[in-house]
Amino acid sequence: MTARLIDGTAVARAVRADVGRRVAELVAGGGTAPGLATVLIGDDPASEVYVRNKRRLCTEAGMADLHRHLPGDVDQATVAALLDELAADPEVSGILLQLPVPAHLDSEALLSHIPAEKDVDGLSTANAGLLAQGRPGLRPCTPAGVMALLADQDVALSGAEAVVVGRSVLVGRPMAQLLLAADATVTIAHSRTRDLAAVCRRADVLVVAAGIPGLVGADAVKPGATVIDVGIHRTEQGLRGDVDLDAVAAVAGAVTPVPGGVGPMTIAMLLANTLTAATVQQGRPSR
Amino acid sequence: MTARLIDGTAVARAVRADVGRRVAELVAGGGTAPGLATVLIGDDPASEVYVRNKRRLCTEAGMADLHRHLPGDVDQATVAALLDELAADPEVSGILLQLPVPAHLDSEALLSHIPAEKDVDGLSTANAGLLAQGRPGLRPCTPAGVMALLADQDVALSGAEAVVVGRSVLVGRPMAQLLLAADATVTIAHSRTRDLAAVCRRADVLVVAAGIPGLVGADAVKPGATVIDVGIHRTEQGLRGDVDLDAVAAVAGAVTPVPGGVGPMTIAMLLANTLTAATVQQGRPSR
Numbered sequence: 001m002t003a004r005l006i007d008g009t010a011v012a013r014a015v016r017a018d019v020g021r022r023v024a025e026l027v028a029g030g031g032t033a034p035g036l037a038t039v040l041i042g043d044d045p046a047s048e049v050y051v052r053n054k055r056r057l058c059t060e061a062g063m064a065d066l067h068r069h070l071p072g073d074v075d076q077a078t079v080a081a082l083l084d085e086l087a088a089d090p091e092v093s094g095i096l097l098q099l100p101v102p103a104h105l106d107s108e109a110l111l112s113h114i115p116a117e118k119d120v121d122g123l124s125t126a127n128a129g130l131l132a133q134g135r136p137g138l139r140p141c142t143p144a145g146v147m148a149l150l151a152d153q154d155v156a157l158s159g160a161e162a163v164v165v166g167r168s169v170l171v172g173r174p175m176a177q178l179l180l181a182a183d184a185t186v187t188i189a190h191s192r193t194r195d196l197a198a199v200c201r202r203a204d205v206l207v208v209a210a211g212i213p214g215l216v217g218a219d220a221v222k223p224g225a226t227v228i229d230v231g232i233h234r235t236e237q238g239l240r241g242d243v244d245l246d247a248v249a250a251v252a253g254a255v256t257p258v259p260g261g262v263g264p265m266t267i268a269m270l271l272a273n274t275l276t277a278a279t280v281q282q283g284r285p286s287r
Numbered sequence: 288m289t290a291r292l293i294d295g296t297a298v299a300r301a302v303r304a305d306v307g308r309r310v311a312e313l314v315a316g317g318g319t320a321p322g323l324a325t326v327l328i329g330d331d332p333a334s335e336v337y338v339r340n341k342r343r344l345c346t347e348a349g350m351a352d353l354h355r356h357l358p359g360d361v362d363q364a365t366v367a368a369l370l371d372e373l374a375a376d377p378e379v380s381g382i383l384l385q386l387p388v389p390a391h392l393d394s395e396a397l398l399s400h401i402p403a404e405k406d407v408d409g410l411s412t413a414n415a416g417l418l419a420q421g422r423p424g425l426r427p428c429t430p431a432g433v434m435a436l437l438a439d440q441d442v443a444l445s446g447a448e449a450v451v452v453g454r455s456v457l458v459g460r461p462m463a464q465l466l467l468a469a470d471a472t473v474t475i476a477h478s479r480t481r482d483l484a485a486v487c488r489r490a491d492v493l494v495v496a497a498g499i500p501g502l503v504g505a506d507a508v509k510p511g512a513t514v515i516d517v518g519i520h521r522t523e524q525g526l527r528g529d530v531d532l533d534a535v536a537a538v539a540g541a542v543t544p545v546p547g548g549v550g551p552m553t554i555a556m557l558l559a560n561t562l563t564a565a566t567v568q569q570g571r572p573s574r
Binding site: 124125126127128129130131132133134135158159161167169173174176177180183184185186187188189190192193194199 | 411412413414415416417418419420421422445446448454456460461463464467470471472473474475476477479480481486
């Protein structure tokens with residue numbers, strides 16, 4: 001068997017185009033274009049690239065780019081005051097503080113200045129609580145992107161066995177919650193799991209977010225399963241995921257490549273979250 | 288094989304005695320006795336019994352009983368104002384709004400007046416978020432009670448297969464998070480799970496909180512497993528749980544009876560939470 005490769009680049013493009021259409025509808029219906037305030041502190045080159053991409057795709061989707069750049073030696077109070085200003089500004093639908101911040105700043109304390117309804121990264125404790133209780137809220141972008149990929153592939157989740165490898169606050173834990181909300185029987189495996197391959201082999205849907213290159217091989221995959229690889233690692237052979245793609249593709253029904261799988265979904269879901277935030281803030285029915 | 292019966296009444300008594308000792312230590316060390324404000328609205332007989340038990344055990348543990356009773360026809364604003372008053376009162380370590388409240392009141396809106404640090408039920412969205420993110424906070428009493436039973440029985444959780452049946456906000460979901468925090472490989476099963484017995488048979492530790500009398504029989508239990516029954520149902524044969532106790536006792540290594548298993552733990556953990564809340568509020572190191 002040769003697995004279908006799931007084209008995350010194409011799905012992300014479709015999500016962004018859908019967001020763009022809905023932004024246009026919102027504006028045509030008398031609403032205000034959503035505004036995304038990316039906040040970058042200092043001049044870390046990788047962070048600059050990430051923020052530039054977010055701003056570009058935000059603009060392409062018809063949303064307002066409300067970027068703010070602060071010098072690397074800015075003090076905590078100044079950043080906090082900026083976040084408070086953005087929190088109070090009705091033009092700002094979503095606030096994204098680009099991490100990591102310089103070491104002299106307390107990122108946890110700064111993030112607490114972003115109100116839950118503008119937390120478009122979906123990583124605040126308030127949004128984690130809403131997700132854990134099955135209540136509406138902004139969902140973390142990467143796991144939300146995985147759900148969008150599964151939806152695009154028409155993967156049946158109700159009653160399916162889903163296994164999530166990894167229990168990070170950014171991916172594994174919210175991923176399990178989202179799969180549970182979709183009525184899957186969900187297992188979270190992690191570094192203490194005894195026979196990881198055996199646990200993974202139960203999965204109709206296997207999401208790997210362990211941060212270990214090539215962790216999951218063919219012996220860990222049920223024939224025909226859908227395998228989603230959230231890992232991304234720079235290796236001598238180029239970018240690689242947590243899944244041994246060549247080996248797994250011989251067993252799985254469908255698998256995401258790295259790069260070009262989950263990666264492009266994250267910004268697409270950030271834009272979708274910004275639109276959702278704006279829709280709620282403007283008192284319009286959200287989808 | 289005949290399973291060991293886990294004596295929740297005895298474990299709960301030991302937890303309460305420990306809380307009582309620590310309260311005495313806190314006071315002897317110059318701290319203030321923790322105060323629990325139970326808030327009862329109206330005169331539902333079952334609620335009155337629950338609140339009376341909580342108050343009695345609170346007093347027995349050396350804590351201040353700061354009970355408040357409101358008439359059944361009280362309006363929303365009056366209850367909200369009382370909760371705000373209790374939230375601001377330094378004598379009040381924990382606030383417990385007894386549910387259900389009369390139908391004309393909005394319980395969700397009322398619960399939002401209880402600050403996270405006084406939410407000794409551990410069921411607020413804020414505390415759910417802290418639990419989901421693996422951060423310190425007050426944990427829901429029933430799942431915390433299950434963890435205390437497992438600890439009392441010296442059940443090894445790291446790397447163990449744990450299965451939770453049921454995904455309620457009160458029990459199933461936080462239960463899964465607590466087992467995950469203890470390094471178990473955790474599966475959440477529920478009404479949509481396809482072969483429930485097969486999923487349950489994987490479990491070294493099986494926690495059943497499905498709300499269906501006798502749902503789990505011997506065919507769903509791995510020989511030697513520890514089985515915790517959170518269900519409680521009034522039947523013609525008396526109180527019964529979600530587990531068919533007679534059948535399961537022939538297979539399991541240990542099992543909680545109903546009554547006398549998980550039930551007594553809930554109030555014990557409420558008292559433990561009230562002590563924890565007081566300890567944090569008084570700026571003392573918590574255990």
